[in-house]
Amino acid sequence: MSRDQLTRSGGNRNRGSQPSSSQGKPKKKKKRFLTKKRVLWSLFFSIALAIFCALGGYLFIMLNGQKLLDENRDKLTINPPTQIFDRNRNLIGELSLEKSDPVEYEDLPQMLVKAFVATEDKRFFEHNGVDLWSIGRAAVKDIAARSMVEGGSTITQQLAKNIFLNRDKTFFRKATEVSIAVALEKQESKESIITMYLNRIPFGGTTYGIKAASIRYFGKDNLNELKLWQIATLAAMPKGPSRYNPLRNPELSKERRGVVLQLMYEQKLITKEQMDEAKAVDYNYKPPEKKQRYQAFIDYAIGEAEDKFGLTEDDLNIGGYKIYTTMDKHAQETIEDAFADSDNFEKSVDDELVQGSMTIVNQENGSVVALMGGRNYEKKGYSRIDGSRRSPGSAFKPLVSYAPALESGKFTNDSMLSNEKQCFGKYCPNNLHGYSKSISMGDALTKSENIPAVWLLNEIGVNTGFQFAKKLGINLKDEDKNLSLALGGMSEGTNTMEMAQAYSAFANGGELREAYSIKSIADADDKTVYKANTKADRVMSEQTAYQMTEMMQRVVQDGTGKKAKINRPVAGKTGTTQSGYKGISSNRDVWFVGYTPEWTAAVWMGYDKPSKTHLLKNSSPLAAAFWGKVMEKALEGVPAKQFPVPKGAAPEVEATPTPEAVSAVTGFQAAYDPSTMTVNMSWNPAAASGVEYRIYRRETSEADFTPLMNTMASNIGDISAMPGLSYEYYVTAYYQELDQESEPSETITVSVQDELQTPEPEMTPDPNLPTDNPDNGGDSGNGENGGNPPDNGPGNNGSGNNGPGNHGPGNNGNGQGGDNGSGAATTPPEMTPPPAAATAEPLPTPEATTGTVDPGIIPDPNAGTDPASDPGSGFVEGPGNVH
Known part of the structure; x- marks a missing residue:
């Protein structure tokens, strides 16, 4: 067979191995979906559609923008003023706009114009109303942060937004802003646009326009008299008119002012020396008094509308809303009258007033009945209801020690607690009224002893008490997880709103409702757009709440809260925090938090900026007396009730004792303790x-x-x-x-021994430590009678991470020591003292007196934090105690 025949024969064999259907047929090619022709047609139609949309958008911008501009040029609002009503739908106020005569461009200081341009729109004089560069930069930042962190609106767009008054947050509104901005740029000069902008924008509250703002915040109607720091303060406000209001939030305003000055410096508008000087100025202007009823409550409700419902001040000012609040007119007037009466407050040593705040809540539904954030309160002024956080001292014991202990089921209000002088690790709290082997829980709370509260928190676990207080609405930080929390040791403190809300759970049988001041909001068409959520959360059992009420009634009947007695059942707890200065026994803060079967209220008193010369001579009975005076009158006309008794909690009815049962007291013992005198x-x-x-x-x-x-x-x-x-x-x-x-x-x-007991060696003060430098430790430490740090704690300006320094740990250095501790503390040299401790709340008897207390603290290494961050309280007693 030839080679060709072999080849053909082999080829036939190979083909024979394949399926017969494929024999002799070429293989089909797959059809390509994306062909060159299809791609070109797709691009053509996409480009055509884009051109069509662009032309449509351009026509919309050109025609609609000009139309809206012409229609709204002279308008600031088209709605009636927003109205505020009390709980019975009585009108209590309106948000009428405060405007001044418009300012011409020639009357605007150039530095003022430069400040606003540098802050809000540095390319203002370069773009044509819409800054694509800024929009792109903002989009990149938003994508990187995965949220809206920066806007791209120009000054012209902000002016357009102010003119177009529809408050709906939609894409079409944004497009309308752009259209008006482009129309403005076509028709007006840059000078005219910046002038209209400054004459129209909101500056906090109901203040609109640069001149009105200058008058409101600095008392100057001539803008050329404004200093650089004042100009920067005003330029800081458009970013958040309410947040950066210098009257309401002076610290935040100063912080934002620094940002404005930094931008001006970076853009070479001012020198570094000018920037540093303007950054350092503290805002202290007080506008002329304008007394208006219910202003404090109105301002709080407006703030709640912003925080809870997403409305801006501008929305509320010109939206024509009807805001229905929870305010009781009689109760609010009672608080306002009490705050206006200087006899209710300790007399100050100078012009700086002793301040205070009070919040009353209806525990049944969580509604805020009345409130006051300070004396001489001004519209949109500084409110201590939510703007200040202070140490609660022993008023915190029920929230973090006693109630969670009862809730654990391991204790009752009759349980015996340790009351022996002792240390918990290196944390050594102290009692004012002496010691005993044990004491009942009720007696410990009535006398406000420190050691039982700390011992109890140690028994149930710090985290248990911590989580219980958080569940009651107290804003705690992780660094607060230590035993000093039993005596009010907190890194940032609390306020009367939080404390009233927390105690309302005791008054309401263990159910907690978040405090709220707005029942509902209706828009300009009378349609309800927002409504309060009054859902209740069970935070403790009825039995726990009942036992706490029983014990805190004794505090008012026989304990430190006697001054709060009124003609109704009252339960509550006092709180006092000590000076924080070695050798000075005056107080920084005094509290009373209590409740009747109808309402719950919290009172705080103290100086805004405590110092060696600005301290309270009085203790918590001052706050208790104020509480009683206000509540007695505020509750007039409110039907009286009794505290609820849960099923199974009613005490067994005992037979009336017979005269034969009246026998002499047995087991009487008495002994003098020289260590406590x-x-x-x-x-x-x-x-x-x-x-x-x-x-x-x-x-x-x-x-x-x-x-x-x-x-x-x-x-x-x-x-x-x-x-x-x-x-x-x-x-x-x-x-x-x-x-x-x-x-x-x-x-x-x-x-009674004639001489004081010689101190133990470990209690002797270190002679090498400075004793009279308030800037070196415990400068702002607060505590409730359990001892303060000596003036020698290391640290940097009270940083919680750097140890107790000028102002103790955290923001305010509010470490506590206990409601009734006293005695001079002595800290071994190798130990870093945590900040602040508490002052005494003496037993309420005519004979009981208190003397000088030299406080000090030994930190607790078992508290979960290092001594530098432990805002602990309590101290080891030493020499020099006089009661």
């Missing part, structure tokens, strides 16, 4: 409930016994006994239902 007494409690104990005392040179004090507790301390003398004591039981007093107990004689 207190005569501590205890006895066996009577079997019947509601028994009052009456303590009698006689100094050995006196002829007769005289009443010393009355108490419902079965132990007490006499801190008025004088050194070098001897005293005789006995106690009787007074049965209130029988109006009968028992026979005296046995009489015990106690000799």
Whole structure:
């Protein structure tokens, strides 16, 4: 066979191995979807569509923009003014705009114009109304941040937005702004546009226009008199007229002013020296007083509308809304009258007033009944309701120690707690009224002892108390997780709104509703567009709330809150924070937070900027008395109720004691404790409930016994006994239902030592530490009677991360020490003292006196933070204590 035949034969064999259907047929090619022809046609139609859309957009911009500009040129608002109503739909105010005569371009200082251009639109004199470069830059930043972080609006667009008054947030509104901006640029000069802009834009509240703003915030109607820092303050406001209002938020205004000055410096409009000088100025202008009823509540409600419902001040000012609030007119007028009466406040040493704030909440629905953020409050002025956070001291004990302990099920209000002098690691709180092996929870809260509260928080776990307080609406930071939290140790403090809301859960049987001041908002067409959410959250059991109410009623009846008594049932807790200066026993903050079966309220008093010369001589009874005075009158006409008693919580009804049951008190003991200079007494409690104990005392040179004090507790301390003398004591039981007093107990004689006990070596102060430099430690530490840091804590301006310095840790250095601790603290040299501690709330008896307290603190290494960031309280007692 030839080679050709072999080849053909092999080829036939190979083909024979393939399927017969493919034999002798060429393979089909797949059809390509994207052909050159299709791509060209797609590009053609896309370009044509883009050109068509561009022409349509251009025509819209040219025609619609010019039309809207002509229609709205002389208009600022087309709606009636926004109206504010109280809870009964009575009109209490209107947001009428404050405008001044327009300013001509020639009367505008050039530095003022440059400041606004540098801040809002540095390419203003270069673009034609729309700055594509700025829009692109803003888009890139938004994409990088995955959110809207920067806008691209020019000054011309902002003016267009101000003229086109539809408040809807839509794409078409933005397109309309662009169309008007282009029309403005075609028709007006740059000078005319910047002048219209400055004459129309909002400057916080109801103030519109640059001249009105100059008058409002600086009292100057001649713009050429404005200084650089004042110009920069005004130029800082368009970014957020409410947020950067210098009257309402002076610190934020100063911070934003610095940004404006930095931009001006970078654009070579001012020198570095001018920038630094203008940055450093503090805003302290006070506008002329314009007294207007309900202004504090109106301003708070407007702020809530902005924060909760996304409305801007400008929206509210010109939107013609109807805002229905929760305000009770009588209660609000009562608060305003009380704040206007200087007799209700401690007299200041100079022109800086002792300030205060108060919030009243209806616990049943969470509505804010009345509030006041300070004395001499001005429209859109500084409000301490939400603008200031201060240490709550012992008013925090129920929230973080006692209530969560009850909720755990491991304790009741009759549980015995440790009251021995002790340290928790290196954290050593102190008591003012002496010590005992144990004390009931109710007595510990009534007397506001520190050690039981700290011991209890340690037992249930710091995180348990921390999370419980957060659940009640208290804004806590992670660095607050330490044992000093039991005594109010917080890095930033709290305010009366938070505290009133938290305590309302006790008053409402364990259910918490977020406090709110707006019931609903209707638009200009009377259509309801926003409504309050009054949903309740159960934050504790009814049993826990009931037991807390029982204990805090005793605080008002027999404890530190006696001054808050009114003609209704009251439960509550006092709070006091000490000076923070070594050797100065005055106070920074005083509180009373309490509730009736109808309303819950919180009161704070103190100086805005405490210093060695600006401290309170009084303690928490000052706030308790103010609370009682306001609440007694505010509740006039409100039907009286009783505190609710949950099922199964009612105490067993005991038979009325018979005269035969009235027996003398047994187990009476009395002994002098030289370390606290207190005569501590205890006895066996009577079997019947509601028994009052009456303590009698006689100094050995006196002829007769005289009443010393009355108490419902079965132990007490006499801190008025004088050194070098001897005293005789006995106690009787007074049965209130029988109006009968028992026979005296046995009489015990106690000799009071003439000299103070020599301090233990580890309590001796370090002579190498400075003792009189308020700038080096504890300068702003706050605490509730448990000891303050000596003036030697290292740190940088009170940074929570750098250790306690000028102002303690965190923002305000609000470390606490306890409601009733006293004594000179001595910190070993190797230990860094955390900030601040608390002042004493003495037992409310005529004989009880307090003296100088030299506070100091030893930090707790087990608190979860290092000493530099622990705003702890409590201290080791040392020499020099006088009660």
